[in-house]
Amino acid sequence: MASVTSRSSDEPLPNPRLPENAPATVPQNLAAPTAAARPAVITRIAPPRGWFDLRLSELWAYRELLYFFIWRDVKVRYKQTVIGVAWVVIQPLLTMGVFTLFFGRLAKLPSDGLPYPVFYFSALVPWTYFATALQSCTNVVVENQRVITKVYFPRLVLPISPVLSGLVDFAIGFVVLMIVVAFYNFRPTPAILWLPAFLLLALLTALGVGLWMSALNALYRDVRYIVPFLMQFWMFASPVAYPSSLVPQRYRWLYGLNPMAGVIDGFRWAITGHGQPPGPQLLASTAAVLVILVGGLLFFQRMEGAIADRV
Amino acid sequence: MNSVIHAEHLSKLYRRGLNADPGLRHALEKFLRSPLESLRRPKQETFWALKDVSLDVREGEVLGLIGRNGAGKTTLLKILSRITKPTTGFAEIHGRVGSLLEVGTGFHPELTGRENTFLSGAILGMSKRDITRKFDEIVAFAELEKFIDTPVKHYSSGMYVRLAFAVAAHLEPEILLVDEVLAVGDINFQKKCLGKMGDVARAGRTVVLVSHQLNQIRRLCHRVVWVDDGQIRQDGPAGDVVSAYESVMARGDSDTGERARTVNTGARFVKWAIVSPDGGDPHTLTSLGAVTVSFTLDVPQPLRNIHHGIALFNHDRQLMWGWATDGVNFHQGENSLTFTFPMLPLRPGPYSWLVSLYQDSKEIDVWECLPEMHVATAALQHQYDSWNGILNIPVDFNVSRQLAPSSGNSTAESKSQ
Numbered sequence: 256m257a258s259v260t261s262r263s264s265d266e267p268l269p270n271p272r273l274p275e276n277a278p279a280t281v282p283q284n285l286a287a288p289t290a291a292a293r294p295a296v297i298t299r300i301a302p303p304r305g306w307f308d309l310r311l312s313e314l315w316a317y318r319e320l321l322y323f324f325i326w327r328d329v330k331v332r333y334k335q336t337v338i339g340v341a342w343v344v345i346q347p348l349l350t351m352g353v354f355t356l357f358f359g360r361l362a363k364l365p366s367d368g369l370p371y372p373v374f375y376f377s378a379l380v381p382w383t384y385f386a387t388a389l390q391s392c393t394n395v396v397v398e399n400q401r402v403i404t405k406v407y408f409p410r411l412v413l414p415i416s417p418v419l420s421g422l423v424d425f426a427i428g429f430v431v432l433m434i435v436v437a438f439y440n441f442r443p444t445p446a447i448l449w450l451p452a453f454l455l456l457a458l459l460t461a462l463g464v465g466l467w468m469s470a471l472n473a474l475y476r477d478v479r480y481i482v483p484f485l486m487q488f489w490m491f492a493s494p495v496a497y498p499s500s501l502v503p504q505r506y507r508w509l510y511g512l513n514p515m516a517g518v519i520d521g522f523r524w525a526i527t528g529h530g531q532p533p534g535p536q537l538l539a540s541t542a543a544v545l546v547i548l549v550g551g552l553l554f555f556q557r558m559e560g561a562i563a564d565r566v
Numbered sequence: 567m568n569s570v571i572h573a574e575h576l577s578k579l580y581r582r583g584l585n586a587d588p589g590l591r592h593a594l595e596k597f598l599r600s601p602l603e604s605l606r607r608p609k610q611e612t613f614w615a616l617k618d619v620s621l622d623v624r625e626g627e628v629l630g631l632i633g634r635n636g637a638g639k640t641t642l643l644k645i646l647s648r649i650t651k652p653t654t655g656f657a658e659i660h661g662r663v664g665s666l667l668e669v670g671t672g673f674h675p676e677l678t679g680r681e682n683t684f685l686s687g688a689i690l691g692m693s694k695r696d697i698t699r700k701f702d703e704i705v706a707f708a709e710l711e712k713f714i715d716t717p718v719k720h721y722s723s724g725m726y727v728r729l730a731f732a733v734a735a736h737l738e739p740e741i742l743l744v745d746e747v748l749a750v751g752d753i754n755f756q757k758k759c760l761g762k763m764g765d766v767a768r769a770g771r772t773v774v775l776v777s778h779q780l781n782q783i784r785r786l787c788h789r790v791v792w793v794d795d796g797q798i799r800q801d802g803p804a805g806d807v808v809s810a811y812e813s814v815m816a817r818g819d820s821d822t823g824e825r826a827r828t829v830n831t832g833a834r835f836v837k838w839a840i841v842s843p844d845g846g847d848p849h850t851l852t853s854l855g856a857v858t859v860s861f862t863l864d865v866p867q868p869l870r871n872i873h874h875g876i877a878l879f880n881h882d883r884q885l886m887w888g889w890a891t892d893g894v895n896f897h898q899g900e901n902s903l904t905f906t907f908p909m910l911p912l913r914p915g916p917y918s919w920l921v922s923l924y925q926d927s928k929e930i931d932v933w934e935c936l937p938e939m940h941v942a943t944a945a946l947q948h949q950y951d952s953w954n955g956i957l958n959i960p961v962d963f964n965v966s967r968q969l970a971p972s973s974g975n976s977t978a979e980s981k982s983q
Contacts, residue, residue: 296740300573300648300657323688327674329683334676334717405668406689407648560651563644564580 303560310556313409321412321419328391328420343424344431347379354379358496367498367530369523370439377526378495378519380432384425385457386486391417392465393482396473396562403563410559411552414469418462425454436526444528453521459544461515466551470558471481474565494519499531511536514544568660570741571623571646571774575655577796578616584880587794614860615641617796618655623741628773630787630804631812632780637775638796640745643667646774647743661772664676664691670730675719679710679729682718686733700736707758735762742766745776753833779809781954784914784945805942809850812916813940833865833896835921835933841904850940857944859909861903861921861935869896873924876905878939881916913958 314321333339351372358364359371366374395404395413403410472478490496493515502510510516517540520531580981616638623629623733631639644650647665672689673682683704687697697704705714708728718726744763763786766773777783783790783804790807792800800807842858851857861876875890903921919935946961948952 296660296662298648298659298663300645302653303651319694320688323685323694327677327685330681331674401668402672402689404644404649404841405671406665406691407663408689408691482693501683535959563650 259460267450281294284468303557310409314411314415317409317412320408321416323414325420329423332420332424340427343427346384347376347383347428348431350379350383351376354496364497367500367523369527369529373436373439374498374523374525375496376432376435377523380425380428381453381457381518381522382490382493382495382515383428384421385461385518386490387424388418388421388458388461389465389486390482392461393468393472393479395465396469397476397479400473408428410562411555412464414462414555418458418465421461422458432526440529443526446525446528446532448525449533450522450525453525456514456521456540456544457518459548461519463544463548463551466548466555470555470562473562474558486559489513489515492516494499507536508539511539512543514540514547516540568625569622570625570660571621571657573619573621573646573655573657574657576616576619576621576642576645576652576657577614577654578638578645578650579612579653580615580785582807583613614796616645616652619796619798619858620655621791621798621801623772623774625772625857626770627789628787630783630790630808631774631776631793632778632783632790632808633793633799634815637793639793640667642793643743643745643774643776652702659741661740662691663741663743664737665743665745666690666734666737667743667745669727669734669828671734673718673726673730676717677709678717679714679721681706683714683729683733686730687736690734690737691739692737696738696879704729704732704736707735707762731759735759739771741772741774743774746778763890768914780812780915781945782871784808809914809940809942813849813938815916832930833863833869833923834931835861835935836864837862837922838919838921838935839937842906846938849937850942851912852942854909854911854943854946854958856906856908858906858937859919860905861919863901863902863903863923863931865896865898868898869925869930871925871928872896873927874903875920875922875924877920879918879920880912884956886912886917886956910941911957911959912943913946913947913954913956914941914943916940 289544325437334341336342338345354375355371359375369377387484395417396410400415403413468478468482472482492513494501499507499510499516517533517537521533521537524530524532619642621642631642641650643665644667645652646659647663647667649665670686670906672686674685679684681703683701684694684697687704688694705711708725708731708908710729710732711727713721713725718729721729730925763773763775771785771957775783775786787804789802790800790804790811791798792811793805800810838859838861840851840857841848841860843853843855846852872894873890873892874894875888877888878886880886916938917940918938920932921935922932923930941958943958945954946958
């Protein structure tokens, strides 16, 4: 930005304003915004510059648009469905039933001493949030291509909105989770105060990976077919259907690089007070998320120009 | 006068065939074959959509951008509205920019008119407060009071466009960039939109408008920039630039006003000109008074008893006037065929003459005259395109109080008929 500012200083300055500064064809409309009243908004347009041109402050200026995108997501999601928001509850509940039946009763996988429904549901609620957020994040740029090619706003608003709008579904799922947990007579422990931290970790993971995927998907549509597979593998690489205690101790650090492992173990622990308390594994998860997120931000911004031209 | 848009040497390089992107497989294959080479910039067929465009737009100016499809008008607009970045060059914009490149940007079919008003307004850059404040005005402008809580997927296309434009029309940026969006909607609504656009311009805001409707450009714009092949070909007062553009478009770009002489035994038209009123371009009509047009005919041998026809067409190949005569004799050498009209009341635009010679029903020469005649008289017509006829006639209009006719006379007249 510095180079442009300096360049603009040697550009020819506009002529000093004359007293009669309105063209003859324009009547002297008093309601017209005069030069004096005009807020000094100056936009500089220049070729893309390097990798570190994040302009996060601009994102703040467009927070209302972000709000409208989230609002649209939530409004549209369950329009013209018969049972509407109930799907948010039914999906993980059914999955929980299937997991309890097959992984629990038939395969007899351990559950760290938790009742199977609690064990699975406490993992499925954050996992469903993560998976849905990442999926919609992947498609968000492509789905909004018309808007992208017709009007300017910081493109970063797009991948952020599904990650935040997914929280509405999460909240509903979470209420059901609390009911299930209460049904099995678990009382909240102080560990529950950790919950927002785990949720934030899940959010940032979805956003970090989503930034990469949404930009790549805009350039290569193959990505949209890859992501569902990725999600399947990722679920089995996370302790959703089994406890992470099954993973041999010496591979735990590697396992911890999967941020969702930390999130899901953390959720189980925070809600029931049983299981894996946060440890070095969580640090590895956090570090991994930050690397993915920062990389994703830079990659997305770098691709921003190409996105409008190629989406 | 303040310059609110200042652009210097803007260029935009596009890769050709963006839709035929080779895809991920190709990118991966290339990477696997030669990891180092694929990191370099790929050699691809590219083209400059915009080449070294510098432009200043002053505050309150209404600037029209004209040019053929693919000339770079929209690219320029997209750069100025920050949708895409220039490859080289830079621009500075002083003031809040609103861009209107499409009607209904951000509309979602499942949402109601009310919801879409807020959504589209926000996407176009309005704050929630602004939208709330102007909501009733927008709905009234769109004439959709009864349907505002119906999902827009149930709207007719006319209703959809009305709402979409109503939202856009209530944007109040200091600089408005508009791309060919007025060509939608029914005639009455178009009029309303044009009126609203005029309001915007009169309110001292700066407007940059792309349009193919040249009459619209003529009427709305102070200044016009003609973009051709990614560059600015002409920049000046609206009438001049639009006229120049029209005449070049009409004659397909290269001509001298003289017909190439070929080896020819029969007679041949070689050129035409407006001989009176004199002065200026001999192919541009600037007067609504008497006009004399002359066609030059080259005759190798004397011709007798010839049938000669003449016709005038407008740009849409609509016949404006036709006439013919028999039994004309021509001398050897150059003959001038001169027509004097008391007036040619044609609306501004390109027209073409057609002249013909026949002998005993056999064609001697038929010439679609080049260059076309460009009519650049003042438009004296209705302010809306849809009410512009094909004639451009000066009119005196008076309102006077009429004394009541004596009843005896009028009954006598009606009886006599």
